Amino acid sequence: MENRSLVTIAEHSKERILYLLEMAKEFEKKPNRKILDGKVVATLFFEPSTRTRLSFETAANRLGARVIGFTDPKVTSSSKGETLKDTIMMVSNYADIIVMRHFLEGAARYASEVAPVPVVNAGDGANQHPSQTMLDLYSIYKTQGTLENLNIYLVGDLKYGRTVHSLLMAMRHFNPTFHFIAPEELKMPEEYKIYCKEHHIKYKEYTDFNEETIADADILYMTRVQRERFTDLMEYERVKDVYILRNKMLEHTRPNLRILHPLPRVNEIAYDVDENPKAYYFQQAQNGLYARQAILCDVLGITLDDVIEDAKK
């Protein structure tokens, strides 16, 4: 059988991305179903990630599947020195899908190669986190009505931010214009700028973050500027309050603008923004549920037609 695992969406075609978004839309219309009745989903979290785990487990539960797994590797045999392969082979005997979060990069690819059941990557170190990218794309699609020709502003830590890199790569099919707003130390890495050039993605770079810079934004994607990322703490002190979004900065922005954030936020979005209808980060997290329902079904070979048909039951 063809391995339907989801390790990365970097190689997904435009059609494939739109197909999965269509499926997420179906689940948003009717999130509670029995389409995975009788299935067992294993959530293996070798690194804690409460938000992602709850989202996947909710997605599985709302589709009628049962969930097994662990949330802390300290209680598992990997702490006794068991290899990842052995853990995966053992769990494959019990579950129909493995959702895995791992602190090592490439762990998901390897697991998908050894496992007889499909593996869904729920984050592998600094490498990939495809379900986050899917929910980001779904949030953009839903709020803008399209993924085409958008002005997307990425703000904050663009150097280490895995989510912004994946989003950038996934958006290559849709003729976006990216605006990178970051302090010097956390600029978008050269390899991604080369990627933009190779794929004819337009981009501009800024170090200032203010009302004028964001005036033409359709999407403002905020990320956390973390203290531990700085080699020069003086630099951190200088920039830490520069990349904070405040409600008054949004006065003259476009009416269709929506603010996204992968969460958790610390102080990079002031709390007064929460009341603004342009704030979308909590709904964005909710969209994660529908995106993950689509992912779970897709890796099991359930098609969009099956999902539409199922809704009629």
Added chain:
Amino acid sequence: MSDNKQALQVAALKNGTVIDHIPSDKLFTVVTLLELQNSDSNITIGNNFESKKLGKKGIIKVADRFFTDEEISRLSVVAPNVKLNIIRDYEVVEKKQVQMPQELRGIVKCANPKCITNNEPMTTLFHVIDKEHGVLKCHYCEKEQSKEGIKLL
């Protein structure tokens, strides 16, 4: 040194393979990559011979052994300019050059300490994404590395 004297240093081969133009400091890496230490063939290894191109070079002669393209391609990361002469009945019947393959399996160690391949008993796999500059990409952690930084397993 005259050609005659150089010829005397290494015995002629009836059938087999002469691996020439090996950089002297890579000679024993080549031995390891071709697993010659486990070979029963009659093998002559010479090192630090004069070379116009390299300054000093190593030569390996392996009797009655003809390497596959896969075996030869393993040398591409350490000694891309190595030449192989295929000898039959004392005559060079074919010359082969090392070709950089599309994939390197089980040869190179990933430079990323957080890569799964450095933490699990498994075979590494790299995709060659730029043959000219020798840029490799780890199949697992997706990090790129250039030829200069490459460590062998």
